[in-house]
Amino acid sequence: MSAAGPACLGILAGGGSLPGRVAAAAQAAGRRVFLVGLEGFAEPAVLAPFPHATCRIGAAGRILKLLRDNTCRDLVLVGPVRRPSLLDLRPDTEGARLLARVGRAAFAGDDGLLAAVVRVLGEEGFSVVGAHEILTEAVGPKGLLTRTGPDATAQADIARGIAVARAIGRVDVGQCCVIQQGIVLAVEAIEGTDAMLARAATLRRPGPGGVLVKLVKPGQDRRADLPTIGIGTIRAAAEAGLRGVAFEAGGTLLAEREAMVATAEETGLFLLGVDPNEGEQ
Numbered sequence: 001m002s003a004a005g006p007a008c009l010g011i012l013a014g015g016g017s018l019p020g021r022v023a024a025a026a027q028a029a030g031r032r033v034f035l036v037g038l039e040g041f042a043e044p045a046v047l048a049p050f051p052h053a054t055c056r057i058g059a060a061g062r063i064l065k066l067l068r069d070n071t072c073r074d075l076v077l078v079g080p081v082r083r084p085s086l087l088d089l090r091p092d093t094e095g096a097r098l099l100a101r102v103g104r105a106a107f108a109g110d111d112g113l114l115a116a117v118v119r120v121l122g123e124e125g126f127s128v129v130g131a132h133e134i135l136t137e138a139v140g141p142k143g144l145l146t147r148t149g150p151d152a153t154a155q156a157d158i159a160r161g162i163a164v165a166r167a168i169g170r171v172d173v174g175q176c177c178v179i180q181q182g183i184v185l186a187v188e189a190i191e192g193t194d195a196m197l198a199r200a201a202t203l204r205r206p207g208p209g210g211v212l213v214k215l216v217k218p219g220q221d222r223r224a225d226l227p228t229i230g231i232g233t234i235r236a237a238a239e240a241g242l243r244g245v246a247f248e249a250g251g252t253l254l255a256e257r258e259a260m261v262a263t264a265e266e267t268g269l270f271l272l273g274v275d276p277n278e279g280e281q
Contacts, residue, residue: 007071007072007073007074008031008032008033008034008070008071008072009023009026009031009032009033009034009072009074009075009076009134010033010034010035010036010067010070010072010073010074010075010076010126011023011026011033011034011035011036011075011076011078012036012038012063012075012076012077012078013035013036013037013038013041013042013046013047013052013078013079014038014041014042014077014078014079014080014081015041015042015043015079015080015081016043016046016079016080016228016230016255017043017046017230017255017256018078018079018131018135018138018228018253018255019035019037019042019046019047019078019079020046020047020049020050021135021138021255022076022078022131022134022135023035023049023050024049025134025135025137026134027050029134032051033050033051034050034051034052034053034066034067034070034072035047035050035051035052035053036052036053036054036055036063036066036067037052037053037054037055038054038055038056038057038079038081039054039055039056039057040056040057041057041079041080041081041082042054042079051070053066056090057081058090058091058092058095059092059095060091060092060094060095060097060098061092061093061094061095062092064094064124067126072126073125073126073127074126074127074128074129075121075126075127075128075129076128076129076130076131076134077117077118077128077131077223077224077225078131080192080228082192083190098120098124101120101123102116102117102120117224118221118223118224128223128224129223130222130223130224130226131226131253132222132226132253135253137257138253138254138255138257139250139251139252139253139254140229140247140248140249140250140251140252140253140254140257140273141249141250141273142249142250142273142274142275143249143272143273144270144271144272144273145261145264145271145272145273146261146264146265146269146270146271147265148244148265148268148269148270149270149272150211150243150244150246150270150272151208153181153208154208154211154243154244154270156182157179157180157181157182157210157211157213158179158211158213158246158272158274160179160182160184161177161178161179161211161212161213161246162213162215162246162274162276164177164179164184164187164213165177165213165214165215165276166215166218166276168187168188169215169216169217169218169220170217170218170219172217173187173188173189174187174188174189174196175188175193175214175215175216175217175227176188176193176196176212176213176214176215176227177212177213178196178197178200178210178211178212178213178240178242179210179211179213180204180205180207180208180209180210180211180242181205181207181208181210183205183210185200185203185204185205185210186199186200186203193212193214193233193236194232194233194236197212197233197236197237197239197240197242198236198239198240200240200242201239201240201241204240204241208243209241209242209243210240210241210242210243211242211243211244211245211246212233212237212242212244212245212246213245213246213247214227214229214245214246214247214248214252215227215247215248215251215276216248216251216252222251226251226252226253227247227248227251227252227253228252228253228254228255229245229247229252229253229254229255229260230254230255230256230260231255231256231259231260231263233245233260234260234263234264234267234269234271235263235267237269238267238268238269242269243268243269243270244269244270244271244272245264245269245270245271245272246272246273246274247271247272247273247274248273248274248275248276249273249274249275250273250275252273
């Protein structure tokens with residue numbers, strides 16, 4: 001049954017708490033919302049307070065019908081989603097049609113795929129807006145968020161990490177890396193940040209711990225897959241023996257910021273917002 005009233009904000013919800021925070025911020029601004037939780041990723045407790053439905057990622061026909069039935073025109077894509085294989089995707093008829101329009105980008109990096117998805121959604125009459133445009137207070141600021149800050153060794157690792165993260169981002173591989181004493185311990189690929197940090201933990205060297213550097217990919221469409229850091233990232237960084245996390249100021253979403261900063265303080269990590277365009281940090 002179609003919803004009455006003005007067009008509402010559609011939220012394609014992946015994992016974590018951010019989809020619910022975006023929905024709450026939109027409601028506080030007077031907008032109606034409708035969430036489509038992606039099965040296997042969206043958390044039921046996050047969806048529960050809002051009008052919502054749950055769909056598997058390949059059921060594009062049902063997803064688009066739900067959005068249209070609820071008069072959604074603007075869409076937000078938010079929350080981590082692990083890319084399924086084509087075998088797991090099992091697209092419905094509409095999904096197969098849209099996948100054909102995505103074309104070769106389906107086999108490219110995440111940024112290329114998401115840019116194609118945004119384009120196809122636009123052709124279907126939807127306008128994709130960035131989560132950071134709705135949830136402005138979650139955007140990480142420039143500067144130090146913790147009492148502890150980086151020393152000279154960590155600053156050098158951050159500068160090296162910025163160069164490495166930009167290089168892998170330029171070829172659409174990942175958004176972050178771990179640097180220790182100038183050595184690249186790990187770069188992010190399809191496994192995601194937490195799995196990369198677990199791998200970095202097995203490669204750490206004696207001496208001062210390393211840093212995680214996370215940036216927006218050069219040329220990335222910021223309406224989708226903006227870098228996100230949460231409590232889980234901080235805990236994984238601490239378990240990996242790191243000394244801190246540097247993120248792109250103005251280009252990173254901080255999930256549950258107060259709790260995340262408190263966790264960093266408890267584990268002795270620094271949190272630093274950097275401008276990658278400013279020379280050495």
